[in-house]
Amino acid sequence: MKFKHAEPHRACITCAKAIHSIFAVLDAEQLIELNLNKTCTYFKKGQTIFTENALPLGLYCINSGKIKLTTTGLDGKEQILRLVKDGDILGYRSLLANDRYHCNAVALEECSVCLVDKHFFMQLAASNQKLCMALFKKISEDLKTAEEHIVSLSQKNVRERVAEALLFLKATYGFEEDGQTINVQLSREEIADFVGTSTESTIRLLSEFNTAKIIELHGKKIKIINYDKLEKTANLMY
């Protein structure tokens, strides 16, 4: 256990966060029971709530503060999986799957967290259909978010594609004598066609690059004024 400071006991029946959590489906009697089977703890900024590969002791309910869930990437760098805030529950995947934690939970700021006993929670979930459904809903929402995240990670966004198109045009047509203006004049429609997006999006993004001082737009002519930033925007890390 990583608990460092005891926290005054918070009654679940009067907890404002419980209304927005999965425990909102419990009646007064069940909330009193829940109250008897939990401990409340306070974590300072940077303190670890649980670590990767540890066995779950119960379900964490965040009363206040923000927590980051992290893991270590192949390159050894910390990767944030997601952020959780007051009203959220934590550690339910490992608890329900009877598995070890697959990530670390670290307090991003001062946090007040309640830990509901593992056996009590499992019995409560098994006997309470409403709580079970609330858990299903929570898991389904998290799965949807995770899938959307995976899809977005595997796709280059339009901003990156517009930057990439400018790099291709520069490599093909070179610069004019000023060493900055791409030596070709293409309409916004033609650039959009290269990118594979709408003309509207292309116009908006070129304008954004112009504002960010990556390029300068002179009619159909495009001047690259910050090549490094354009390369970074294209996200050509492969």
Added chain:
Amino acid sequence: MCAYSVSVNDVIERITEKLYPFIDAQFDEVLKLNKIEPIHLHLIEKIKALRIEFDSLKNYEKRLVFPAVLEIFNAQKKSSSLKSSVNIAELQQLIQRKENLIHTMVNDVFDEAMKTKKSHPIHSIIYTLKNSFKEEKEKWNVMVNEWNKNNLVSTHTNNVKDNQHQHAY
């Protein structure tokens, strides 16, 4: 240089006329079958993302890279002194990064794709991208990089000769 030009034509023709239409047809088959027998949403989204990336690569190659490379090679074949603004090395670098992204996406989807039944067309597209596509593109990259290296060496040698010639006077 003539031999280079002939093989460049051949490789471009093989890629654009045979390999890419074949890959396109395989993608079409996966996406068409998905309407009748849907596979996991997660997997099909990854295949769609892979196709977007493949189409993007194909687009740049057909419209910019291949014509630019052919222009330079044909000019050399005719011994004409074409002053081209194309930066082959830079184009190759951009294309290879796009290819690397495709390979990463294929590896990412591989395990999950192999869990579908063996007759599913997703197996064919993954194998084509992992084998034929990779091999053909490697041949192309070696050829262009080799040409680029030789061209840079000959340009450098000519520049040195020119300098020596100027100094002699």
